[in-house]
Amino acid sequence: MKMTKLAATLAATMVVAGPTLADTLHFPSLSYRTGPFAAGGIPFADGYSDYLTLINERDGGIGGVPIRQTECETAYNTERGVECYQSIRNDNPLVLQPLSTGITYQLIPRTMEDGIPMHTMGYGRTSAVNGEVFNWTFNYPANYWDGASVIINYLLDENDGSLEGKKIALLYHNSAYGREPIPTLTRLGETHGYELVTIGVDSPGQEQGSQWLQIRRERPDYVVMWGWGVMNPTAIQEAANIRFPMENFIGVWWSGSQQDVRPVGSGAHGYKALAMHGTGMDYPIYDDMQQYVIDAGKYAGTGDEVGTVLYSRGMYAAMLAVEAAKKAQEIHGVAAITPAMMRDGMANLEITEELMAELGLPNFGPAFSVACENHGGSGAAMIQQWDAEAGEWNLITDWIEPDRDLIMEMAMDDSLAYAAENDITPACLN
Amino acid sequence: MLYREAGDYKTSYVADSQTFPIKFDRYGYYILLGFAFLVMPLIINDYWANSIVVPFLIYAIAALGLNILIGYCGQLSLGTGGFMAVGAYASYKMMTAFPDLNIIFVIIIAGMVTACVGVLFGLPSLRIKGFYLAVATLAAQFFLIWLFTRTAWFYNYSPTGMISAPTREIFGVPVTGPRASAVSMYMICLCFLVASAWLARNLTRGSLGRTWMAIRDMDIAAEIIGVNPLIAKLTAFAVSSFLVGISGALLFTVYLGAAEAGEAFGIDKSFLVLFMVIIGGLGSIFGAFAGAAFLIVGPVLLKLLLVNSLGWPTDLAAHLEIMIVGALIIVFLIVEPHGIAALWRTIKEKLRLWPFPY
Numbered sequence: 165m166k167m168t169k170l171a172a173t174l175a176a177t178m179v180v181a182g183p184t185l186a187d188t189l190h191f192p193s194l195s196y197r198t199g200p201f202a203a204g205g206i207p208f209a210d211g212y213s214d215y216l217t218l219i220n221e222r223d224g225g226i227g228g229v230p231i232r233q234t235e236c237e238t239a240y241n242t243e244r245g246v247e248c249y250q251s252i253r254n255d256n257p258l259v260l261q262p263l264s265t266g267i268t269y270q271l272i273p274r275t276m277e278d279g280i281p282m283h284t285m286g287y288g289r290t291s292a293v294n295g296e297v298f299n300w301t302f303n304y305p306a307n308y309w310d311g312a313s314v315i316i317n318y319l320l321d322e323n324d325g326s327l328e329g330k331k332i333a334l335l336y337h338n339s340a341y342g343r344e345p346i347p348t349l350t351r352l353g354e355t356h357g358y359e360l361v362t363i364g365v366d367s368p369g370q371e372q373g374s375q376w377l378q379i380r381r382e383r384p385d386y387v388v389m390w391g392w393g394v395m396n397p398t399a400i401q402e403a404a405n406i407r408f409p410m411e412n413f414i415g416v417w418w419s420g421s422q423q424d425v426r427p428v429g430s431g432a433h434g435y436k437a438l439a440m441h442g443t444g445m446d447y448p449i450y451d452d453m454q455q456y457v458i459d460a461g462k463y464a465g466t467g468d469e470v471g472t473v474l475y476s477r478g479m480y481a482a483m484l485a486v487e488a489a490k491k492a493q494e495i496h497g498v499a500a501i502t503p504a505m506m507r508d509g510m511a512n513l514e515i516t517e518e519l520m521a522e523l524g525l526p527n528f529g530p531a532f533s534v535a536c537e538n539h540g541g542s543g544a545a546m547i548q549q550w551d552a553e554a555g556e557w558n559l560i561t562d563w564i565e566p567d568r569d570l571i572m573e574m575a576m577d578d579s580l581a582y583a584a585e586n587d588i589t590p591a592c593l594n
Numbered sequence: 595m596l597y598r599e600a601g602d603y604k605t606s607y608v609a610d611s612q613t614f615p616i617k618f619d620r621y622g623y624y625i626l627l628g629f630a631f632l633v634m635p636l637i638i639n640d641y642w643a644n645s646i647v648v649p650f651l652i653y654a655i656a657a658l659g660l661n662i663l664i665g666y667c668g669q670l671s672l673g674t675g676g677f678m679a680v681g682a683y684a685s686y687k688m689m690t691a692f693p694d695l696n697i698i699f700v701i702i703i704a705g706m707v708t709a710c711v712g713v714l715f716g717l718p719s720l721r722i723k724g725f726y727l728a729v730a731t732l733a734a735q736f737f738l739i740w741l742f743t744r745t746a747w748f749y750n751y752s753p754t755g756m757i758s759a760p761t762r763e764i765f766g767v768p769v770t771g772p773r774a775s776a777v778s779m780y781m782i783c784l785c786f787l788v789a790s791a792w793l794a795r796n797l798t799r800g801s802l803g804r805t806w807m808a809i810r811d812m813d814i815a816a817e818i819i820g821v822n823p824l825i826a827k828l829t830a831f832a833v834s835s836f837l838v839g840i841s842g843a844l845l846f847t848v849y850l851g852a853a854e855a856g857e858a859f860g861i862d863k864s865f866l867v868l869f870m871v872i873i874g875g876l877g878s879i880f881g882a883f884a885g886a887a888f889l890i891v892g893p894v895l896l897k898l899l900l901v902n903s904l905g906w907p908t909d910l911a912a913h914l915e916i917m918i919v920g921a922l923i924i925v926f927l928i929v930e931p932h933g934i935a936a937l938w939r940t941i942k943e944k945l946r947l948w949p950f951p952y
Contacts, residue, residue: 197909
C-alpha cells in the first residue's frame with residue numbers, strides 16, 4: 165500500500181514536471197545550500213531571492229508582471245548542475261546564474277543552443293566578454309582577468325609603479341575557477357617584471373600544509389588567492405600560523421567574505437580582498453528590505469545573512485537581472501518578456517550612478533554599460549580590508565580600473581579559438 | 595507458476611546453456627530490449643533522458659566493468675574514477691586530434707587506451723591482494739587525476755584545464771555537443787550498454803570467466819589446477835578497465851559535454867561505482883544494472899518527490915536525500931547482504947513455486 169502511494173506520487177511528479185505559467189517572469193536560482201561550498205552558496209542564494217521577493221512585494225513584480233522564483237540544488241557539482249538545467253530549460257527561465265565556473269563551462273554551449281541568457285557575475289568564462297562569439301553569456305560588471313589586473317594595478321600603486329624583482333605567489337583552487345587568472349598574471353608578469361609562482365590547492369582545500377610550506381620556502385612578497393568555500397579560512401589560518409604579513413595577502417572577491425575571515429579570529433586582521441560592490445547595511449534599500457521582506461517573514465533561508473558580503477553580491481546579481489528585465493520590457497514594449505527578449509535587455513543594459521541611487525544602492529557598484537562587443541562591463545573593483553576587532557570589511561581604495569586593453573586582446577584570442585573549435589561565426593545578434 | 599520450467603525441454607547443448615534458459619525470462623528479456631530500442635525513443639522526453647536514463651545507462655557500463663574485476667575476479671579496486679578519467683581524456687584527445695574520426699571508434703579506442711592503463715596498474719595485483727591492492731589502486735586514482743590536472747597536453751593547453759566535447763555526428767545526427775537530441779544520446783548509450791552487457795555476460799561464462807572465478811575463490815588452488823594468475827588477473831583488469839573507460843568517455847562526450855578531472859572523476863566517483871557493485875550484487879550482470887539504477891535513479895526520483903511534488907526547501911531535500919539513500923543502503927545490506935541481485939534470485943525461486951509453496 166505504501167509502495168503504491170509512493171509510486172502514485174512519483175507518477176504524478178512525472179506528469180506535472182514542467183508546468184509553464186506564461187503570466188509570470190521565471191527567475192531560477194541554481195543554488196548550493198549543501199556540500200563543501202555551502203558557506204558561500206547560502207548567503208548568495210538568500211540575497212538573490214530576497215531582492216526578487218522585495219520587487220514582488222513592493223512593486224508587484226517587474227512592469228506589473230510578478231516574478232516566479234524556483235530553486236534547484238546543485239551542491240556545486242557539475243552533474244547536478246546539468247540535471248538542474250534540464251529541469252528548468254523548458255520553463256522559460258529568463259536568466260541563469262549558476263555561481264560555479266565548472267557549471268558555467270558546461271552550460272555555455274547548451275544555453276547558446278537553447279537560447280537562454282546566462283549571467284556569470286564575477287566568475288565563469290572570462291572570454292565571454294566577447295559578445296560576438298558568446299551571444300548568450302554575460303559576465304558584467306567584472307571578470308577574473310579584470311580582478312587579476314586590478315590586484316596588480318593596486319600593487320603597482322603600492323610600490324610606486326614598479327614590481328620589478330618582486331615575487332608574487334598565486335594560491336589557487338585547483339579547478340577551472342582557480343586556473344582562470346593564471347594567463348593574465350603570467351602576461352602581466354612579463355610586462356611588469358615580477359616573478360609569478362603558482363601553487364594549486366586541490367578541492368575542497370582543507371589540506372594546505374605543503375602549499376604553505378612552499379610559500380615559506382619561496383618567500384613571496386605577496387600572496388594572491390583564488391579560493392572558494394572551505395579553502396579560504398584554511399588558507400588565512402595557515403597564513404596566520406606562519407606569520408605571513410596579512411596586508412600582503414590579497415584574495416579575489418570570492419575569498420573576501422565574513423565566512424572566510426571570522427573563523428581565524430584576530431589572526432585575520434589586515435587581510436585584503438577585492439570588492440566588486442559595496443557591503444554592509446548602510447544603504448537605503450535595506451529600509452525597504454526590512455519592511456517588505458524581513459519583517460514580513462518572507463526572507464529566504466534563515467535570514468541571518470542579511471548585509472554580509474555574499475548576501476550583497478546575490479542582491480546585486482538580482483538587481484542587475486531585474487534592471488535587464490526592465491530594459492527588455494522597454495525595448496520590446498511587452499511586459500511578459502521571453503528569454504530572447506531578456507537577452508536583448510542584458511545586451512543593452514546601462515547602469516548609471518543615478519540609477520543606482522534611485523534603487524537605494526548609491527555607489528554600491530560601478531557605473532557601466534553593456535554592448536555586443538563588450539559583455540563584461542567596466543571591470544573595475546575596489547580593495548577591502550578586514551578589521552578583526554570591529555568585525556567588518558573596510559573599503560581602502562576607490563574603484564581601480566583594470567588593464568582592459570590587454571584583457572580584451574587576450575579575451576579576443578581565446579574567444580576566437582573557441583569560435584573556430586565550435587564552428588561559430590562571430591556576429592552580433594541584434 | 596510464473597517461472598514454469600515444465601514442458602520447456604532443451605534438445606541441444608546450445609539451448610541448455612543459453613543466458614536465459616527459462617522461457618519466461620527469455621521473452622521478458624526480448625520484450626525489454628524491444629521496449630528499450632523501439633518504444634523508449636518515441637516516448638522519452640528531454641528531462642527524463644538527460645537527467646535519469648542517460649546517466650543510468652552510462653553508470654551501468656562502469657558498474658559492469660567494476661563487477662568483472664571485483665565480483666568475478668575478486669580484485670578490489672578503488673581506481674574507477676581515475677580510469678573513467680582516462681577514458682574521458684583519451685576520447686577528448688582523439689576527438690580534437692582526429693576531427694573526422696567517427697565517435698563510435700573514438701569511444702572504443704578510448705576504452706582500449708584505458709584497458710592498457712588498467713593493465714599497467716593491475717600489475718601490482720600479482721603480488722598484493724585484498725586491502726593492500728585497494729590501496730595500490732587508490733594510488734592509481736590520485737596519480738591519474740594529478741596527471742590530468744597538471745599536464746597541459748591532456749587538456750590541449752586550455753587556460754582553465756577544462757575539456758569540452760565538440761559536436762560529432764553519426765549518420766548526420768549529432769550525438770555529442772549541445773545540438774545532440776535526447777533520443778540520439780539515449781540511443782548511443784543504450785547501444786554501448788547492450789554491447790557491453792553482452793560482452794561481459796559471454797566473457798564471464800566462458801573459459802576466461804571461469805579462470806577469473808577460480809582466482810577469486812582460491813588463487814592457490816586455481817594455480818595448482820593450471821590457471822595462470824598473470825593472465826587471469828591482467829585480463830580481468832583489461833576488460834574491466836575497457837568497460838570503465840567506455841563509460842568515462844560516454845560520460846564526458848555525451849552526458850557532461852565539459853569536464854575537469856578533479857571535479858568530475860574524483861575519488862567519490864570510485865566509491866559511487868563501488869557502492870553500485872556492492873549494492874547490486876557482486877558477480878552478477880543484473881546486479882550492475884540494479885546497483886546503477888538504485889544509486890543514480892533513486893536520488894533523482896527522491897528529489898523530484900520532495901522538491902517538485904511536496905514543495906520542500908531544496909537544502910532540506912538535499913540533506914534528506916543523502917540520509918534516505920544512506921539508510922536504504924544499510925537496510926539493503928542487512929536484509930540482503932549479497933545485493934539486489936540475490937534478492938531477485940530469491941524472488942525468482944519463490945515465483946517458481948507460487949502459488950503452491952511446497
